[in-house]
Amino acid sequence: MTSIVKPRIVHHGLSRNRLGLTIRDYEGGMSTLCAGCGHDSVTAAIIQALFELAVPPHRVAKMSGIGCSSKTPAYFLGASHSFNAVHGRMPSIATGAAAANRELYLLGVSGDGDSLSIGLGQFAHAVRRNIDMLYIIENNGVYGLTKGQFSASADIGTAAKRGEVNEQPPIDPVQLTMALGGTFVARSFSGDKDQLVPLIKAGMRHEGFAMIDVLSPCVTFNDHEASTKSYQYTREHSHEVMHTDFVPPMPGIRVAYEEGEVVPITMHDGSRLLLRKVSDDYDPHSRGAAIEYIRTHQRKGEIVTGLLFVDESEPDMHGINSTTGMPLNELGFRSLCPGKRRLASLQRRYR
């Protein structure tokens, strides 16, 4: 009998993280995506990053909408919370989840269709509210589930598998997020885990909305020679400007680097990002300059990747709204129901 299920083998070469878990404990069900799909590599990168961060799987809530990308939360973290929302409506559900339990790690996985077409409005408001979550867009430029029509992120001039050429301008999730005030904006490639894994770790630790646009080729409908989102095209045209190393908060550990070579950024939990400049003329702290840089290079046909913008100073949704510091399910009856008198005094304020 032929089996296509990944067997769970706890072999002698497996290492364990701080929680005593192996990487196998961060895996999920068997993927039903096409063989060679970029999304499976993003899944593997998420598994790797969460294993290395030693995030307890039961503290994660996986959020997704509809599409090939949105199926993938079934393929990692089999012991986590998960919500598969209506098409394009995942940001609202995530907002609600974030409001209810600020101690969960929210990990949204969406696609170019789910976030840039039907769900664009929802997406925009999640950025604007600076929800504390990691939002990964698995971007392949086509609607894979419905046989490969162009999506809103298809580039001008790219051709579909049958030859039609796209003439409408694309929505670039990176520029969009920056324009909407996003506080952590990155772009990466499913085929480059050296870059993607540290970005996922950093995004998980960022307090606020962290968006990673991952170019993730559709091996079935958009991996041909005339495509601008194929494995080969992406490899040839991507241009890393900022390489990120993620350093977890470990007292006593000093990381050696030359002054000027690296931009260190301290995260809220004490972990640090070491941004190594690959391009001298790039500044990840200036929103305007970053957008300008990305646009200029886009015109030259280059795909700028890396951690493109980060701002650790902006408050997230809870900060803006001064909400309670505890998850709502942990509040006692007395705090949740302060009584008739308190209600009456509250109502008086609005009379």
Added chain:
Amino acid sequence: MDPTKTEGTEYFHRVVDCQWACPAHTDVPEYIRLIAQGRFTDAYMLNRESNVFPGILGRVCDRPCEPACRRGRVEDKAVAICRLKRVAADNRDDIRDRLPQAPHVSNGKRIALVGAGCASLTVANDLIPLGYECVIFEALDTPGGLMRTNIPAFRLPASVLDEEIAYIVDMGVDLRLSHPIESMRALLEEDFDAVFVGSGAPKGKELRLPGRDDTDRIHIGIQWLESIAFGHVSSVGERVLIIGVGNTAMDCCRSSLRLGAKDVKVMARKPRAFFKASDWELEDAEEERVEIVVNHSPRAFLIEDGKLVGMKFDVVEYEFDDRGAIRDSRIVDEATFPCDDVVLAIGQENAFPWVERGIGIEFDKWDVPIVDETTYESTLKGVFFGGDAAFGPKNIIWAVEHGHQAAISIHKYCEGLSLTDRLPRGVNLTTAKMGIHEWSYSNDYDPAGRRIMPHVDLRKRFRKLNIEVELGFTADDAAAEVERCLNCDLQTVFAADLCIECDACIDICPVDCLTITHNGDADSIEANLRTARLNAEQALYVSGPLKHTSRVMVKDENLCVHCGLCAERCPTGAWDMQKSTVVIPYASDEASRDQQLCQITRKAG
């Protein structure tokens, strides 16, 4: 690193650890699959091709395949390869119509074979179908050699031995029993085209200590076992000491229990890590309540009034270095063990009092004949050695391999061809892909543990000397055990020019044995592996440059479970699972090549 060369025979053969470790290169994964399909007779015949005695070896083989088995590295316990061989033998149908037969007309060549043990029988098995007349001279009145005299019947029943020897003898061996060869010179003067010596290593080592010659209750292990096998010895004292801790010692201690001994101790000079006996033989002896005493070095036999009453030992303490080797030792005490009999099982050697010196067969400084390791020819043309007679005591499976190789040499010698111009081994590869999500083998990883061999109840097994202790696997055991085989001969074959570096294979690999990395020296590649390299003896496959980034695909063969998921997930077919068949040439292959060459020459002429 340069791309790994997989074109020759060695790379893919080595991946099949069991087959590589087997001296006769038995195609283990293939016969296990045949058993899984219920094709016991086919599994038996496949075994017989390489190891000639599947029923015998399925019980008493030294099993070099099992320590090599990959399953033992992935988890803890190897596949029970040897026991599965017995499953094939136990459940086979009558195979006599599938055996090769002697041609109606002999080729006129006569071969003398000295000793009717496994080496000579293998030579006869390979040469008789080619038309050779084989005459086996055996000193005893029954064939089998050490398989019969030194392996007790409770491990290897006589019926099994008789049946598999008969397969060969019935092909037309001229078997002359009770016919010891007393002079090589005389044998050479007879009308034989070649002589093969497969007379074993029949001399047990002595232990010269005070008191050795003052009693008749000290026995030499292999001779004592032979006396038991032929019914000359049928009892032993209540307290028996066995000196030595090899496999012969295990047979001696377990035989003692069956002859009436109540208190049997195996006396070892060194600690357990240095025991020569196989683990499973030690386990079986200890299950029968044999006590193994370590760090006792024999000093004297104690005789009182002409009667053996005990033995005196030095108690030794050892110092070890970092690798566990003995660095130093000192005597810390002495101890006396009372006993009625002592059996010496401290090794054996080959002895050739019947080979005259000065007739062209040269001996080395240990008085052992000089034998070529490829051709098995002695320094006298046309005289070949094999089995324990060639390079000292080894085991049955080595003797079988010697027999195969000596048969090739004898054929070439008789044809007047160069002995060293031998057919090379080959490897054939065929894809195992049958369709979408369909492979021609059971690729699922079964986490089941190794099955335990059922044994005869401890109270029952000592009643008679020849009650076979191991009962053989039940149908359920066999069905479960076959699924533990990882099918290492289903090779992962990579085509670098097809790879688009999508990482699908790396992500799916359940043992993290694949890596795509920048090429560099061995150290830098090893540093980048997804899982640290745990076994430097296992190959590291490095592909040619991949077309998008010039990086390389690296595979650490050590833990690969051959599940085929890399090939299953590959969108371009860069990975494929291909069944490898190692082609081992035998005398018959050499003969058909010679025939073809002959025809070509004749046509050309």
